[in-house]
Amino acid sequence: MVDMNRKYLAFHRPSIGEEEIKEVVEVLRSGWLTTGSKTKQFEDKFSEYVGSKHSVAVNSCTSALHLALNAIGLQENDEVILPTMTFAATGEVVTYFNAKPVLVDCEEDTLLIDPSKIEEKISKRTKAIIPVHYGGHACDMDKILEIARNYDLKVIEDAAHSLPTKYKAKMIGTVGNVTCFSFYATKTITTGEGGMACTDDDEFAENMRIMSLHGISKDAWKRYFTEGSWYYEVIEAGYKYNMTDIAAALGLIQLKKCDEFYQRRASIACKYSETLRNLPEIKTPVVRAYGTHAWHLYAIQLNTDVLKINRSQFIEEMKKNGIGCSVHFIPLHLHPFYVKAFGFKPEDFPVSTQVYERVVSLPIYPKMTDEEVEYVMQTIDKIIKNNRN
Numbered sequence: 001m002v003d004m005n006r007k008y009l010a011f012h013r014p015s016i017g018e019e020e021i022k023e024v025v026e027v028l029r030s031g032w033l034t035t036g037s038k039t040k041q042f043e044d045k046f047s048e049y050v051g052s053k054h055s056v057a058v059n060s061c062t063s064a065l066h067l068a069l070n071a072i073g074l075q076e077n078d079e080v081i082l083p084t085m086t087f088a089a090t091g092e093v094v095t096y097f098n099a100k101p102v103l104v105d106c107e108e109d110t111l112l113i114d115p116s117k118i119e120e121k122i123s124k125r126t127k128a129i130i131p132v133h134y135g136g137h138a139c140d141m142d143k144i145l146e147i148a149r150n151y152d153l154k155v156i157e158d159a160a161h162s163l164p165t166k167y168k169a170k171m172i173g174t175v176g177n178v179t180c181f182s183f184y185a186t187k188t189i190t191t192g193e194g195g196m197a198c199t200d201d202d203e204f205a206e207n208m209r210i211m212s213l214h215g216i217s218k219d220a221w222k223r224y225f226t227e228g229s230w231y232y233e234v235i236e237a238g239y240k241y242n243m244t245d246i247a248a249a250l251g252l253i254q255l256k257k258c259d260e261f262y263q264r265r266a267s268i269a270c271k272y273s274e275t276l277r278n279l280p281e282i283k284t285p286v287v288r289a290y291g292t293h294a295w296h297l298y299a300i301q302l303n304t305d306v307l308k309i310n311r312s313q314f315i316e317e318m319k320k321n322g323i324g325c326s327v328h329f330i331p332l333h334l335h336p337f338y339v340k341a342f343g344f345k346p347e348d349f350p351v352s353t354q355v356y357e358r359v360v361s362l363p364i365y366p367k368m369t370d371e372e373v374e375y376v377m378q379t380i381d382k383i384i385k386n387n388r389n
C-alpha cells in the first residue's frame with residue numbers, strides 16, 4: 001500500500017528558479033528565439049567553465065555524439081568501442097554511419113568501461129573509443145588515452161552525466177578529442193533538451209558547427225547575427241541540431257548554479273553512503289582517488305543472494321512507500337535490437353549482465369530536502385530488514 005499521507009518523492013525534479021524563468025521570458029520578448037547571441041554566450045561561458053577551447057551548443061547530447069563521430073570521419077563498416085553499460089544514445093549514433101558498435105563489459109564496482117577489456121576488442125576497422133563517465137564518475141582516462149595512442153584511435157567522451165567531473169587535475173571536457181554533454185531535463189544542469197560538444201581541435205569544432213546547421217558555410221552561419229547577410233552556401237549535407245536561444249537562456253543561469261547544485265548532490269551522496277554502507281546487503285558507489293564524481297546518479301547494488309526480494313521487487317517496495325527509483329542501465333547487449341543486429345549474448349558481458357540484476361538508482365537532486373533524504377534511507381533500512389533471508 002502506498003502511504004497516502006506522504007507526497008510522492010519523484011526520482012527527479014528539475015531545479016528551475018525565478019532567474020531561469022525571467023531569462024527565458026526576456027528571450028521571448030526579445031524577438032530572437034533561435035540560435036543567436038544567448039547561444040553564443042552560453043558556449044563561451046561553458047568553455048570558460050570546463051576549460052575547453054571550443055564549445056558547440058546543440059539540441060542534445062545524442063546530436064553532439066553524432067557530430068563528433070562525423071567530425072572524426074567515421075565511415076560505413078568502421079568499428080567504435082563503447083561500454084555495454086550505457087544508454088541507447090551511445091550505441092545508436094554509431095549505427096547512423098552503418099558502422100559497428102563494439103561493446104565492452106564494465107568494472108563491477110564503478111560500472112565504468114573496463115579498460116583491461118578494450119584492447120582485445122580492437123580490430124583493423126576500429127576508429128574510436130567512446131568512454132561513458134557513468135553516473136558522473138570519470139573513466140580511467142590515462143589508460144584509455146594510452147590505448148587510443150597505441151592504435152591511433154580517437155576518443156569521443158560521452159559526458160552526459162559528468163558536469164562537473166574532474167579527472168586528475170583536468171575537468172572532463174578537456175581530456176579526449178571531443179567531449180559531449182547533455183542538458184536533458186534530468187541532468188545536472190538542464191535546458192529542457194540540449195547538449196554541448198567540447199574540443200580543443202579547431203577543425204573538429206568548425207566541422208561540428210557547420211554540420212549542426214545544415215552544412216552551411218561558417219560565414220553564412222552568421223546570418224543569424226546582425227553582421228550576417230542573406231547569402232549562404234551548403235558545403236556538406238548537414239543536420240538540424242542547433243540550440244535555440246530559449247534553451248541557451250536556461251543554460252546560462254543553470255551553469256551559474258552548477259557548483260551549488262554539485263555541492264548539494266555531493267552532500268546527499270555522502271549522507272547516503274555513510275548510512276547505507278552499514279547494511280551488508282547493499283554496496284554503495286565507489287569513487288576512485290583519481291577524480292571526482294558529479295553524482296548525477298547514485299546507484300547502489302543489492303546483494304540479492306541474501307535477500308528474499310529481487311531488484312524489481314525492491315523498486316516496487318520503494319514505490320509503495322512513495323519513492324521513485326530507476327535503473328541505469330539495461331545494458332545495450334540485452335536489448336532486442338542489439339541481439340538481432342549483432343548477435344550479442346548475455347554471457348558475452350558477464351559483469352554487466354549480473355550487475356544489471358542488482359543495480360538501483362536512488363533519487364539525488366538539489367531540490368531534495370534533508371527530510372526526504374532521511375526518509376529514503378529509513379525506507380531502505382526498513383525494506384532490507386524486512387526482507388533478509
Ligand SMILES: Cc1ncc(COP(=O)(O)O)c(C=O)c1O
Nearest residue numbers: 060061062087089160182183184
Ligand atoms: C550515457 C548517456 N549518453 C547519452 C545520453 C543522451 O543525452 P540526450 O538526451 O541529451 O541526447 C544520455 C541520456 O540520458 C545518457 O544517459
